[in-house]
Structures are given as C-alpha cells and as structure tokens.
Amino acid sequence: MPNGSTQTIAAPCDAEQIQTACRRATGGTLSVDGSDAACDSVTMIHLFEGDAFLLLSDDAPAIGVAHGDGETSAVLEVIDTAPLQLRERVRSLIWLTGKLFEVPADMQRELAVEIAGDHPDERLLDIGHGYTMIRMAIESAVIASTSGAGAVPVETLACAEPDVFWAFEGDWLAHLESDHADLVHQLARRFPPALRTGRVRPLRLDRFGITFRIETADSDDDVRLPFSRPVARVADLSAALHALAMHPSLDHLM
Incomplete structure (x- = not known):
C-alpha cells in the first residue's frame, strides 16, 4: 500500500x-x-x-x-x-x-x-x-x-452490495482482450519480472482494480493492479485503466 x-x-x-x-x-x-x-x-x-x-x-x-x-x-x-x-x-x-x-x-x-x-x-x-x-x-x-x-x-x-460493474464485467474483459492488446501489454509491464513471461489474460474487473491471469506451460499465476481510487461509473473505467497503464512505478501492485 x-x-x-x-x-x-x-x-x-x-x-x-x-x-x-x-x-x-x-x-x-x-x-x-x-x-x-x-x-x-x-x-x-x-x-x-x-x-x-x-x-x-x-x-x-x-x-x-x-x-x-x-x-x-x-x-x-x-x-x-x-x-x-x-x-x-x-x-x-x-x-x-x-x-x-x-x-x-x-x-x-x-x-x-x-x-x-x-x-x-x-x-x-x-x-x-x-x-x-x-x-x-x-x-x-x-x-x-x-x-x-x-x-x-x-x-x-x-x-454488502454487488460490485457496480457486475453486469458489464464480461463484456469489458472480452473487449480488453480482443481489441486492446496494446493496453494489456502496457499493464503487463507493471507485473513482477518473474511473471512477465506467459500468456496474459484478463481475469477479473471491479471498481477497485483489475486482475490478470498469467498462463505458462506449467503454472497459472494471478496479478492484481488496484486503481488509485475506486471507480463509480462505466464511463470512468477506461480512464482508470489507462492511468494505471501509464503509472511509472509498482507502488500499487498487489
């Protein structure tokens, strides 16, 4: 933190x-x-x-x-x-x-x-x-x-309440993987070095951040990248993801 x-x-x-x-x-x-x-x-x-x-x-x-x-x-x-x-x-x-x-x-x-x-x-x-x-x-x-x-x-x-993006998560993850490989690549640069090899797949998206699954020949590993603050609207998700991709450090990495 x-x-x-x-x-x-x-x-x-x-x-x-x-x-x-x-x-x-x-x-x-x-x-x-x-x-x-x-x-x-x-x-x-x-x-x-x-x-x-x-x-x-x-x-x-x-x-x-x-x-x-x-x-x-x-x-x-x-x-x-x-x-x-x-x-x-x-x-x-x-x-x-x-x-x-x-x-x-x-x-x-x-x-x-x-x-x-x-x-x-x-x-x-x-x-x-x-x-x-x-x-x-x-x-x-x-x-x-x-x-x-x-x-x-x-x-x-x-x-408790369900995440505000529960109904949109599937479409967002599919869109990210199929149409924004460049953004996924930028986000993957924030992973620990040992987890930068393998196939990177979007796993989970919620108002607090995004989680990726790294699939290698013999293992599956998950990496979570939290947003700097919770996102409340669908319109702000794209901005939050791009801001996360452009962040120069690993301070928020979990």
Whole structure:
C-alpha cells in the first residue's frame, strides 16, 4: 500500500465478492441435509439482506423441503467462473448454508418484478411456467479462492452490495482482450519480472482494480493492479485503466 494517510483499497471484501458472484452466476447447486436425492440445480440466485431467493424447476425435491417445517438445513454452492475461456476458469467457490422456506405462489410473480428492478434477468419470466421461487434464510457464508478461505458473518453479507460493474464485467474483459492488446501489454509491464513471461489474460474487473491471469506451460499465476481510487461509473473505467497503464512505478501492485 502507498505511504501516507490515503490508502488504496486493493480489492472488494469477501462479502462484496459473494454478492457479486451470486448476482452474475448462471446457476448453483443446492443440497439438502439428509436427502438421498441428487443435488438440485438452481437457475438463479438473488441475495437480499439475510435471504437468498432461489429459482428452481417445479420438480426439484428442495421445493418440497421448502414447504416443510423449516427445520432442515441446505447448502447452496456457487462457482464463480471467469467470463473468458481461460485454462482454469474457477475464480472462487461460495457456500451458503441455511433453512429453506416457501414463497407463496400468489406472491412469486410480484416478488420477481421487484427483484428485476435491481437484478434484471429473463429467467424470472419462467416463474409459473415450470419454475418456482423459494427462500433460503442464510445462516452462514464461506468463500474460497486462490488467496484463501474465509467465513462472512450473515449481518456483513446482508449489508454488502454487488460490485457496480457486475453486469458489464464480461463484456469489458472480452473487449480488453480482443481489441486492446496494446493496453494489456502496457499493464503487463507493471507485473513482477518473474511473471512477465506467459500468456496474459484478463481475469477479473471491479471498481477497485483489475486482475490478470498469467498462463505458462506449467503454472497459472494471478496479478492484481488496484486503481488509485475506486471507480463509480462505466464511463470512468477506461480512464482508470489507462492511468494505471501509464503509472511509472509498482507502488500499487498487489
């Protein structure tokens, strides 16, 4: 971190990473304690305060559990995958544990409209047409990545928000790799010398900075370059990336 009273925030906290991963996830896997049935596929996940609203097919066994007494625990696993086709796409694993509850049928469509205001997703249109929404009251949250694993208090998770660029990250990383090889090359000059050989791939982009994956013949290594300050608007991302590329030192390197 740079010296002085102003510190650069290098990366999102674990709670924000969980919120972001669940918001952009294309699905998850739900397993119920004591059930011999195969794990259920979750089509969509929306976190709100201390709850996770889950969209499942009508024939998923977990829906029957949600109509029960609320005493059976379940575990939702979410795999955060990189938008680009990397050699190893998994960026983090998330496990949410809690109890399952039904969402009354006459409220599901209304709730879907409310969710769509913050989390627009065409899969919400499937409610009542082969898919059902249930609620998980979250009791614990854990995230694991290459930097380690950690538990997140439910209260902290409930107060966190997804990264402001969660919906644009994939398009931005693809655009950076396909159309701005020169900028990627400039940014790679800020890597430690030992990591300047290999194929450089954009891995993660958020309001605090950008992470690259360096693929060599026998290893994958990640390097994160934080912005000098968090970026709040899509229009400012390009300027932040170019400023990072032109920075003459490695003071912000993580």
